[in-house]
Amino acid sequence: MDPQVAAHRLTEIALLLEVRGENQFKVRAFVHAARTVQGLEEEDITPLVRSREISRLPGIGSTTLAVLSDLVETGDSDYLNLLRETTPAGLVEMLRVPGLGPTRIHKLHTGLGIETVAELEAAARDGRLAKLSGFGVKTAEKILRGIAVLRETSGKLLHSLAAAEAQRLRKAVGKLPGVVRVEIAGSIRRSAEVVRDIDLVVAVSGAANEVAGALAKVPGVQEVTGGGGPVVALRMINGVRTDVYCVTEASFPVALWRSTGSKEHCELVIDRLQQRGFAIRDDRLVDSKGKAVADVDEEAVYRSAGLAFVPLELRENRGEIDAAEAGTLPELVRLEDLRGALHCHSNYSDGTTSIRDMASAAQQRGWRYLGISDHSQSAQYAGGLDRDAVLRQHDEIDALNQELKGFRVLKGIEADILADGTVDYGDDLLDRFDYVIGSVHSRFSMGSAQMTERILKAMSDPRLTILGHPTGRLLLTREPFPVDIEAVIDVAAESGVALELNCDPHRLDLDWRWLQLARTRGVTIEVGPDAHDPDGLSFLDFGIHIARKGWLEVSDVLNTRDADDVVAFARARRESPAAGRKSRGS
Ligand SMILES: [Zn+2]
Numbered sequence: 037m038d039p040q041v042a043a044h045r046l047t048e049i050a051l052l053l054e055v056r057g058e059n060q061f062k063v064r065a066f067v068h069a070a071r072t073v074q075g076l077e078e079e080d081i082t083p084l085v086r087s088r089e090i091s092r093l094p095g096i097g098s099t100t101l102a103v104l105s106d107l108v109e110t111g112d113s114d115y116l117n118l119l120r121e122t123t124p125a126g127l128v129e130m131l132r133v134p135g136l137g138p139t140r141i142h143k144l145h146t147g148l149g150i151e152t153v154a155e156l157e158a159a160a161r162d163g164r165l166a167k168l169s170g171f172g173v174k175t176a177e178k179i180l181r182g183i184a185v186l187r188e189t190s191g192k193l194l195h196s197l198a199a200a201e202a203q204r205l206r207k208a209v210g211k212l213p214g215v216v217r218v219e220i221a222g223s224i225r226r227s228a229e230v231v232r233d234i235d236l237v238v239a240v241s242g243a244a245n246e247v248a249g250a251l252a253k254v255p256g257v258q259e260v261t262g263g264g265g266p267v268v269a270l271r272m273i274n275g276v277r278t279d280v281y282c283v284t285e286a287s288f289p290v291a292l293w294r295s296t297g298s299k300e301h302c303e304l305v306i307d308r309l310q311q312r313g314f315a316i317r318d319d320r321l322v323d324s325k326g327k328a329v330a331d332v333d334e335e336a337v338y339r340s341a342g343l344a345f346v347p348l349e350l351r352e353n354r355g356e357i358d359a360a361e362a363g364t365l366p367e368l369v370r371l372e373d374l375r376g377a378l379h380c381h382s383n384y385s386d387g388t389t390s391i392r393d394m395a396s397a398a399q400q401r402g403w404r405y406l407g408i409s410d411h412s413q414s415a416q417y418a419g420g421l422d423r424d425a426v427l428r429q430h431d432e433i434d435a436l437n438q439e440l441k442g443f444r445v446l447k448g449i450e451a452d453i454l455a456d457g458t459v460d461y462g463d464d465l466l467d468r469f470d471y472v473i474g475s476v477h478s479r480f481s482m483g484s485a486q487m488t489e490r491i492l493k494a495m496s497d498p499r500l501t502i503l504g505h506p507t508g509r510l511l512l513t514r515e516p517f518p519v520d521i522e523a524v525i526d527v528a529a530e531s532g533v534a535l536e537l538n539c540d541p542h543r544l545d546l547d548w549r550w551l552q553l554a555r556t557r558g559v560t561i562e563v564g565p566d567a568h569d570p571d572g573l574s575f576l577d578f579g580i581h582i583a584r585k586g587w588l589e590v591s592d593v594l595n596t597r598d599a600d601d602v603v604a605f606a607r608a609r610r611e612s613p614a615a616g617r618k619s620r621g622s
């Protein structure tokens with residue numbers, strides 16, 4: 037039995053127990069067991085289970101071991117089957133509606149007899165749901181929005197999850213007989229923030245269908261479909277679709293380029309190739325005499341088309357072909373260009389780690405500074421700092437800076453933008469920070485005009501240095517709040533407020549499509565990890581690709597500058613005559 041399959045079954049049991057309203061300890065036991073099994077390196081867990089050795093691992097108790105034994109011996113679990121038969125499938129689907137947890141689903145089931153998402157939608161629309169105790173009109177509206185989000189996002193995955201799954205598959209496929217080379221292609225390779233499916237390109241020494249047979253045995257593969265041609269489609273146990281393109285070694289480079297896409301980008305390049313007498317045939321680049329060009333790589337494809345090499349992140353048909361032709365492609369920012377990070381939390385608010393440990397993690401990354409930006413006093417849900425805590429934190433930072441060599445901790449804050457557009461704390465305390473990030477964390481449901489007014493008002497405060505996660509979106513779960521982003525970009529350009537690219541993998545906010553516009557208007561972008569522990573600093577490793585997707589260069593990014601320049605950037609805005617006038621007027 038493959039660990040991925042076993043983990044998936046255990047997870048399914050946990051979900052079923054949860055929506056049935058069963059004991060939380062029982063639910064968690066299965067969640068923990070699933071996590072342990074999923075992390076196993078073994079391709080087959082049978083020996084571990086038969087010898088009961090697996091029960092020495094964390095999270096495996098007698099109940100979960102019994103299920104695992106059942107799975108290993110029969111390929112199936114009686115317990116799971118019983119739960120499946122006696123639980124309406126729609127209840128589990130309802131778990132995927134944002135804002136709807138197992139407790140509420142259980143209530144809806146027992147209170148209104150709701151068993152499917154469609155019935156849920158009907159009850160939310162006709163007022164029955166609002167009348168149920170503990171619900172209400174607001175909740176009903178929220179659930180309706182959640183259902184819309186569910187429809188929109190089903191079948192999509194965050195980049196971080198898809199990329200991990202793709203890496204796992206890549207390794208497994210690489211070990212199959214007859215496989216010479218395998219690479220991840222598609223939107224994962226272009227660093228898309230949300231991914232619909234996984235694409236792998238495989239160079240094979242024999243026939244493609246031999247590999248198709250072997251693919252069925254790769255851990256986590258549930259089904260192989262359409263294995264006749266060069267494309268083998270797989271359905272993974274977790275529902276992810278994977279397309280495997282099997283090609284000869286000679287065709288590999290062009291196949292990799294083509295299946296990396298985007299489709300529109302490749303079509304435009306192929307047009308240029310044809311104008312110059314080249315063509316792509318069976319994933320080979322052929323010249324005007326029909327002869328295959330030798331030693332082709334991706335560079336050669338662009339060169340033959342008369343174009344500069346287009347970096348992976350830019351292949352989205354957003355003007356990159358014209359720029360590649362004119363030689364005006366941006367020189368994209370790289371991870372090693374970052375000299376520090378400015379959006380980080382410590383255990384003063386909702387982070388888990390001391391300032392000292394965050395700083396040493398930043399030093400280990402080769403950075404020269406780390407800005408601590410904890411939550412402000414209005415953010416009570418996140419342990420926001422009152423005035424005393426701020427002053428204590430500043431003393432601690434001063435002392436630490438005395439000690440640290442060649443490294444500096446900056447005094448930042450993530451101040452709430454209040455409902456009326458004022459920035460938390462007021463001028464006197466705000467003046468003590470090296471820089472101020474202002475973020476909206478509450479009252480997301482305002483109308484667009486009101487929300488835009490709120491944010492623009494905050495941006496008119498000369499103490500605001502950076503607008504944090506400007507649209508508040510959570511990928512696949514929460515829509516951006518309604519705000520006129522073009523207006524925000526215009527004001528940022530005019531007033532010198534930096535906009536954030538928040539690199540939390542669930543946010544990646546501002547969206548890269550807007551970053552591209554912000555850049556052309558001359559807006560400075562802060563690329564922030566929003567780290568709550570040292571591991572969170574690594575959010576920049578992927579986030580930098582999103583910055584690149586937004587065409588950002590070194591000069592566009594605030595934290596490619598030295599600490600002194602960051603502080604000067606904040607000060608310049610505070611002291612600019614225009615900003616001063618605005619603040620006196622308000
Ligand atoms: Zn925030």
Ligand SMILES: [Zn+2]
Binds near residue numbers: 379381450566
């Ligand atoms: Zn934050």
